[in-house]
Amino acid sequence: xxxxxxxxxxxxxxxxxxxxxxxxxxxxxxxxxxxxxxxxxxxxxxxxxxxxxxxxxxxxxxxxxxxxxxxxxxxxxxxxxxxxxxxxxxxxxxxxxxxxxxxxxxxxxxxxxxxxxxxxxxxxxxxxxxxxxxxxxxxxxxxxxxxxxxxxxxxxxxxxxxxxxxxxxxxxxxxxxxxxxxxxxxxxxxxxxxxxxxxxxxxxxxxxxxxxxxxxxxxxxxxxxxxxxxxxxxxxxxx
Numbered sequence: 001x002x003x004x005x006x007x008x009x010x011x012x013x014x015x016x017x018x019x020x021x022x023x024x025x026x027x028x029x030x031x032x033x034x035x036x037x038x039x040x041x042x043x044x045x046x047x048x049x050x051x052x053x054x055x056x057x058x059x060x061x062x063x064x065x066x067x068x069x070x071x072x073x074x075x076x077x078x079x080x081x082x083x084x085x086x087x088x089x090x091x092x093x094x095x096x097x098x099x100x101x102x103x104x105x106x107x108x109x110x111x112x113x114x115x116x117x118x119x120x121x122x123x124x125x126x127x128x129x130x131x132x133x134x135x136x137x138x139x140x141x142x143x144x145x146x147x148x149x150x151x152x153x154x155x156x157x158x159x160x161x162x163x164x165x166x167x168x169x170x171x172x173x174x175x176x177x178x179x180x181x182x183x184x185x186x187x188x189x190x191x192x193x194x195x196x197x198x199x200x201x202x203x204x205x206x207x208x209x210x211x212x213x214x215x216x217x218x219x220x221x222x223x224x225x226x227x228x229x230x231x232x233x234x235x236x237x238x239x
Contacts (some may be wrong), residue, residue: 010067011038012052013059027053063104149196154189156232185230199223205230 007015015034019025025033027049035043044052052059059067110116143151162180187201201223208214217224225236 007034007038007040007044007048007052008068009059009062012055013062013067015049015052016056016059019053063102065104065107066102148192151192152189152196153192154187156185156187158183158185158230183230185232187232201225201236203227203230203232203236 011034014037015030018033018037019030027046031044031046031049034040034049160179160181160183162182164179182205185203187203188198190197199222202217202225204224204226205228207226208216212220225239227233227236
């Protein structure tokens with residue numbers, strides 16, 4: 001098994017207990033003990049150990065599900081979570097008593113009722129990996145006559161900003177709906193040694209989108225081109 005560089009909450013709690021059992025142990029020695037005990041790929045930093053010891057009470061209050069987790073995600077919008085909790089309380093007729101739901105309660109609720117993450121059936125694509133393997137030696141041979149600063153790589157990615165997520169929480173596999181493929185294509189290019197990173201190119205559907213307020217991409221400070229499908233074309237590539 002490949003050594004891990006991160007600690008679970010249960011391991012962090014064990015570090016706190018080891019410190020309590022050995023009050024005179026230094027944090028550097030405690031870090032070395034943790035690396036050997038949990039077979040970590042590297043020694044935790046002094047700051048990491050200090051933060052773990054400061055949160056001992058937090059780890060001791062966790063249930064078994066929370067202890068197996070390696071990362072505590074911070075709530076981005078606590079006011080929204082609080083309002084949703086009050087909404088559940090009203091629907092369950094709990095009065096003024098606000099329920100508290102831990103991660104362990106949620107995990108057991110999902111298991112009890114058969115809820116799990118499901119991916120909608122949808123369209124898929126594939127890359128010819130065999131063709132890549134066959135041609136890679138030829139490409140490497142041709143590149144040997146060029147310096148790294150003269151070798152450029154360009155790639156593009158699509159931002160489908162109107163497309164619905166393909167994952168949801170459900171009891172069964174659900175059918176996907178027709179996907180809205182309205183998108184923007186972002187093109188990035190840089191040379192092999194990283195000394196020249198070209199400005200991103202954005203390709204959209206509209207020649208002058210309404211959001212541009214009758215201005216061009218150049219006037220707004222970025223490169224923008226357009227065509228009916230918002231794709232990279234030979235003409236745009238040559239530009």
